[in-house]
Amino acid sequence: MSALEQDIAKILITREQLQTRIADLGQAISRDYAGKDVLLVCILKGGVLFLTDLMRAVAIPHAIDFMAISSYGGTLTESSGVVRILMDLNSNIESRNVLIVEDIVDTGRTLQYITENLRTRNPASLKICALLNKPSRREVNVTLDYVGFDIPNEFVVGYGLDYNEHYRNLPFVGVLKPDLYARPNQSGTDTV
Ligand code: IMP
Numbered sequence: 001m002s003a004l005e006q007d008i009a010k011i012l013i014t015r016e017q018l019q020t021r022i023a024d025l026g027q028a029i030s031r032d033y034a035g036k037d038v039l040l041v042c043i044l045k046g047g048v049l050f051l052t053d054l055m056r057a058v059a060i061p062h063a064i065d066f067m068a069i070s071s072y073g074g075t076l077t078e079s080s081g082v083v084r085i086l087m088d089l090n091s092n093i094e095s096r097n098v099l100i101v102e103d104i105v106d107t108g109r110t111l112q113y114i115t116e117n118l119r120t121r122n123p124a125s126l127k128i129c130a131l132l133n134k135p136s137r138r139e140v141n142v143t144l145d146y147v148g149f150d151i152p153n154e155f156v157v158g159y160g161l162d163y164n165e166h167y168r169n170l171p172f173v174g175v176l177k178p179d180l181y182a183r184p185n186q187s188g189t190d191t192v
């Protein structure tokens with residue numbers, strides 16, 4: 001067992017379960033967007049492993065772009081919902097079919113900000129594909145068009161998801177041992 005794996009209380013979603021579900025999502029997206037100009041917008045950094053596997057599962061031509069946002073003033077395990085754009089898209093999305101590729105939806109505040117922002121740029125359509133969803137934590141209403149897995153209210157890491165920038169490289173999604181994140185981040189620190 002690696003040093004990183006020793007910090008995991010339990011594996012929630014295995015590498016195989018991730019790949020099987022992502023193949024299904026890729027098929028659904030390929031069917032729904034057939035013949036359309038589709039742009040996958042990955043939200044950095046957590047969505048990057050999901051994007052690279054998802055795009056290999058999408059069988060139709062598509063473009064990709066990236067956006068990095070930060071959540072200001074939250075803790076290392078909770079976003080504040082006060083979001084700002086650190087890195088914007090390269091592409092003009094006007095009249096294009098945009099599919100946001102996000103790692104996890106918790107309160108929904110981050111995606112609410114992103115969708116409101118992107119909608120002002122007049123895409124032909126704007127949908128969301130989230131790998132993980134914590135429905136019990138939702139504070140604002142966001143419509144998720146594609147969801148990989150609904151998960152319980154636990155802080156998870158791996159497959160792109162981090163705690164203080166670590167654990168993103170784990171090939172599975174796991175629950176971090178709670179004693180490792182007992183100390184909250186100082187208020188006012190940016191987290192991505
Ligand atoms: P929301 O704005 O509360 O929906 O939070 C969404 C963002 O918080 C995600 O994009 C992640 O960066 C982060 N996040 C929420 N829950 C977790 C988790 O369990 N593990 C790692 N990051 C998380």
